[in-house]
Amino acid sequence: MKIAIGSDHAGFQYKEAIKEMLTGLGHEVIDKGTYAATPSVDYPLFIRPVAEAVAAGEVERGVVLGGSGNGEAIAANRVRGVRCGLCWNEESARLCRQHNDANVISLGERMMSEETALKLVQIWLDTPFEGGRHLARIQELDNY
Numbered sequence: 154m155k156i157a158i159g160s161d162h163a164g165f166q167y168k169e170a171i172k173e174m175l176t177g178l179g180h181e182v183i184d185k186g187t188y189a190a191t192p193s194v195d196y197p198l199f200i201r202p203v204a205e206a207v208a209a210g211e212v213e214r215g216v217v218l219g220g221s222g223n224g225e226a227i228a229a230n231r232v233r234g235v236r237c238g239l240c241w242n243e244e245s246a247r248l249c250r251q252h253n254d255a256n257v258i259s260l261g262e263r264m265m266s267e268e269t270a271l272k273l274v275q276i277w278l279d280t281p282f283e284g285g286r287h288l289a290r291i292q293e294l295d296n297y
């Protein structure tokens with residue numbers, strides 16, 4: 154799968170770890186930055202390109218990271234066609250695929266261990282969308 158990834162300074166360390174894991178699993182990863190833990194940078198500048206790549210179909214999925222993941226999810230969801238879920242545990246990662254067909258995941262590096270972050274990305278990648286009653290709901294997001 155082709156996956157775009159981006160973070161600010163606060164998500165940089167996990168971005169690198171997730172990138173390594175995804176590459177090891179055979180995915181093609183497009184890194185939209187930031188490219189170092191310092192200096193401090195503004196997350197919209199690095200998250201927006203991930204979301205736009207997903208919306209344009211250049212990649213199938215996107216991973217965004219920051220300190221909390223909140224602003225990163227907000228930034229990604231400003232792009233039409235993006236459904237970004239902020240995830241904090243295994244169930245939230247599973248549900249954002251099953252119910253929301255989330256094409257972008259947002260994680261907070263200051264909120265969880267690196268091991269958890271890697272696990273949540275794996276779950277989000279492996280879990281299919283349920284469809285059914287959830288299909289009309291996600292369609293209404295764009296049709297409203």
Ligand SMILES: O=C(CO)[C@H](O)[C@H](O)COP(=O)(O)O
Nearest residue numbers: 163219220221222223224225
């Ligand atoms: O999670 C974030 C936005 O939601 C940012 O990573 C966080 O706000 C950065 O904080 P600081 O400038 O204090 O390092």
